[in-house]
Amino acid sequence: MVTKGDKTKQRILEVAASLFWKRSYHGLNMNTISEAAGVNKATVYGYFPSKEALALAAIENYHQYVQTQIFDTVRQATDHPIAQLEMVYQAFHAATQAVYEHDGICPGCPFVNMVTELATENPALRAKIQGCFDRVGEFYRQLVRSAKQQGLATADLDEESTVRGLIAVMNGAFIASKIHNSPDEILKMLPAARRLLTS
Amino acid sequence: MVTKGDKTKQRILEVAASLFWKRSYHGLNMNTISEAAGVNKATVYGYFPSKEALALAAIENYHQYVQTQIFDTVRQATDHPIAQLEMVYQAFHAATQAVYEHDGICPGCPFVNMVTELATENPALRAKIQGCFDRVGEFYRQLVRSAKQQGLATADLDEESTVRGLIAVMNGAFIASKIHNSPDEILKMLPAARRLLTS
Amino acid sequence: MVTKGDKTKQRILEVAASLFWKRSYHGLNMNTISEAAGVNKATVYGYFPSKEALALAAIENYHQYVQTQIFDTVRQATDHPIAQLEMVYQAFHAATQAVYEHDGICPGCPFVNMVTELATENPALRAKIQGCFDRVGEFYRQLVRSAKQQGLATADLDEESTVRGLIAVMNGAFIASKIHNSPDEILKMLPAARRLLTS
Amino acid sequence: MVTKGDKTKQRILEVAASLFWKRSYHGLNMNTISEAAGVNKATVYGYFPSKEALALAAIENYHQYVQTQIFDTVRQATDHPIAQLEMVYQAFHAATQAVYEHDGICPGCPFVNMVTELATENPALRAKIQGCFDRVGEFYRQLVRSAKQQGLATADLDEESTVRGLIAVMNGAFIASKIHNSPDEILKMLPAARRLLTS
DNA sequence: GATGAATGAGGATTCATTCAT
């Protein structure tokens, strides 16, 4: 059963996740989070023992979201690897575009943002995000295998480096959108990703 | 003529650049910088009017370094695009490896780190780094053109998306090294970059 | 209902007002204020967003005090303009005397102190204090009108310049007390004020 | 003989005096002074041992200026007390007006500014300025005596309180100009001063 | 006679966190 406290915790988590996405870890403070969630600061600490714990929970929240709302959805929508790849980029673009229209900024990828900012000073967070990307890698691995099976990629295509490259291009796409403050940079990266998968 | 002050300023700049590379902008404070440079905090402010100005100068310092020590050097060493690509990745790997052996961390790319952390809150810095990547794009554009001319890439290879993809893969490589805290991730990204360029 | 926080805020305000009276704006720091109020510096900032805001609130606090505790009280005590003038100077003298006995200094007038120090660099504060003196002017205007009605002043006495002069003499009295570090300078200014009003 | 050093010292002094007039003591720093004087900060310290000493010298400089350029000049221009009073106010207004047109601010009276800001924390400066006002008092005392002799004031006019009042009105005039940020406030105070002297 | 270079101490402000209620 969902108690009132569960709902409060969930609200804090979602508000925090949204803010951690748009701002840097150090650039976001607990005051802003509690105010945006409409609760007292002490309430936040009642559910999450520290800012770091909240950030970790936000990461996990994103992970669930990406897996279920994007990767699972895409897998269910089509078997075609290229179509899947396109759908993924469309989804990332749409999310970025929505933030851009609302806030005028391109937030990038929450995993990349956090790990880039904190990897060298917070091993726990780095390890957590490494785990998230392992599962992202599984999605791309399936994609590569499907492409081979469906004859879209040559049989000798190296799986390891292709998966690696697809993740890199995806992360690079998010960074490009931040650098140029333009959501379209994400879509413009699709040809490169497609070529990695198919040629 | 190089005065004592010039040398002090240069020392502060290099120390700051090194630290901004290894730590996040917000995670690094002016105290640490001044101590590492062996000068008083007020001395730092005597040469750089603010933390932001110092970070901007550090960015410019990196930009010069990358252009002259890496891209120019590589261009002078060989005309072969694939060899050039390999040399670039070797250089990035070597720099990362050196830090890793000394500090146990993978610092990633200073441009990517800064822009990822600060793009949404500091337009000046974002614009500055955008300019840096414009020049990085010029290098990759030459690479693509050379590859076409030398018959290493097909004539119909799309220049725009390939340059974009090569930058993305490079940035993705730095991020992968941070995520896995492993310098080798940079070298392991080379095959993907090579395929983008040649196939 | 008066909460604990309200009381803390009021205590901070009164302590700050008292200190801003005795010391210059720049010569007083937030540390001293928070310590004198018996709270942490961050607590002060929890109630007042900046030193300037606190100074402005202190000004308003003095304004209320002067209007209610001095001008209103005097008006209620007597209808006689000269008696009112004397009571006002007595009140200013008594306040100055109290500080003098306690601290050995003549603090002057908080409005004059602040505006003299900050008028050229802080337009908001200047405007605020201008508003306070507008209301002081209203008191003196009533005084002049009463004096005319009661035949204590000639009918052709110029209201404007007399009000202006009475404010100037009052402010000049506070300054004289600071210059000579002697509370009695305030009382010694009464004859001049009286002549302005009646002759 | 006037050495190069003498000229430098004089330039520093005049620049400092001008700046101390327009800004508060704490609001003006030694950097600004040395830059405005076109010399190195250490040069300033070569001629004046401290900021306080420089301020004291600036006060003395103003004192000389007021005595010779204003009071002596006025005395030489006319024997008529009221004309003298008017000339003094005209001079103060002209000086204020000049600053106002150049900087958009009313600087007030340097003696009043300094003593108001620093009297409670700097006894030496307070005493110095007290001495300046003693000599200002002498001017007004002469004025009152002349007025009596010339039948412009009644013989029983109290000298003490009138001198006191004239100084107060003059200081109050400067403060009024600061409060309203309007040079004309000085001229508008003339009627009150005149009435103190003559009625 | 003048300056380039440097600094110790302090100043306003912020932040993650705690605890009594």
Place this chain on the structure above:
DNA sequence: AATGAATGAATCCTCATTCAT
């Protein structure tokens, strides 16, 4: 289940002052 109130420690930055040259 939630909050009002409070804080220790830091953070960016400034300033009067010094000294070797």
